[in-house]
Every structure is written in structure tokens, then in C-alpha cells.
Amino acid sequence: MSLHFELATAVDAAFADHLDGPVEQKQDALIIRLKNGVALTVRYAAEDAYSLRWTYGTSEAAIDTAPLHSGLATFPNHFHDAAGRVAADPLTRPDATPADNLQRLIGALLDDPTLGAADIG
């Protein structure tokens, strides 16, 4: 929970102009709503165990570390795009700090809420 508290504080400070309200803190997750319509749910249990799942309109996508896609270059972290395809994670790294990963993702979602899903074959 203290990790989530730190992440919420960092996001509130770094993206204040892009947030549609303060970061919402649940017992097991953070909810981050961006002004561009993205709603991001963050579950960060440890540096190498996380799920970052977002909705944009009717679409839903995620980056997570479930250890199930060993054929991907970024195993265990991977990207579920809005079409239901699974691909290598284009953004986060389990050896990076949670704050760096989260800020990198939010920055990318502000630029492109689909995270370039249309370009993934």
C-alpha cells in the first residue's frame, strides 16, 4: 500500500494538468483518470509483479507480468492490445522503478491511448 501511496503522489505531481481528478486509492489498486478519456487501473505488488490496465472508450488494453507468454522477447511482461492480441511489452521493464514505468506509460497514453496497437501484427 505504501508503494501505491508513493506512486499516487508521484503521478499527482507529474501529471496534474492531465488528470481528470486526483488519483483514487483503493485498498488493492490505484485508479488514474486522464483528461483524454483513458482510465488506468494500477496494481503494483512489487517491482516485478504488476498489472497496468486501461480503458479508452469501449476498448480495453493492458500491460502485465503474468508469467505465461514465454515466447515473447519481453517475458514475463507483455502487452494485451485492444484487439485481444498479446505482444511484447513496448514500454515497461520489471527492472525499472515502478514510478518510472508508470510515468512512461502515462506519457505514452497521453500521446496515443491505443499505444500503437494498430501497428502490431
Added chain:
Amino acid sequence: MAHFFENLDPETAAELDQLSRLLYELREHLSTVLAAYGADNPAALLRQIESGAVGEHPAYEHYLSARILADTRDAARTLLGERAKEANR
């Protein structure tokens, strides 16, 4: 047996009460998450995901939730113990 809060100042009693309630909520929340999978702990749920016994999602999110809730419960339990010990010195 004397009431636990009997010799505590109101501020400390309120803090301990709040921590106790949080512990209860965390325990119930964790129990609900794990019970949906018949798992005793987060590691057991992860094994179910790895073996394919349950689908990847939302089970993995529930596994992370369980870890976060368990870690928070442990931290709150430690804090409550420390505060209770300080208050009863």
C-alpha cells in the same frame, strides 16, 4: 479483564480503533479474493494461473490484489502492535 481502551488517551484510542478496523477490512477483502479461487494464499492462486487451471485474466489482477492486501495487512498489523505497545508503556 480491563477494557483494552480504558487507559488510553482519546487520540491514541481512535488511532488504534482505526487500525483495527482497517485490519478487519483487509482480512475480509483478502479472504473474498482468494475464496473465489479456493486458494489459501496468493502463491496458490499464482500456481493455478501458471498451470492453466484458471484463465490469465482477471485472475492475475486478483493475484496481485491478494499480494497487495496481504502485504498491507502485515504492515498494519505490525504498526498496530507497535502503537499498542507504546500506548501501554
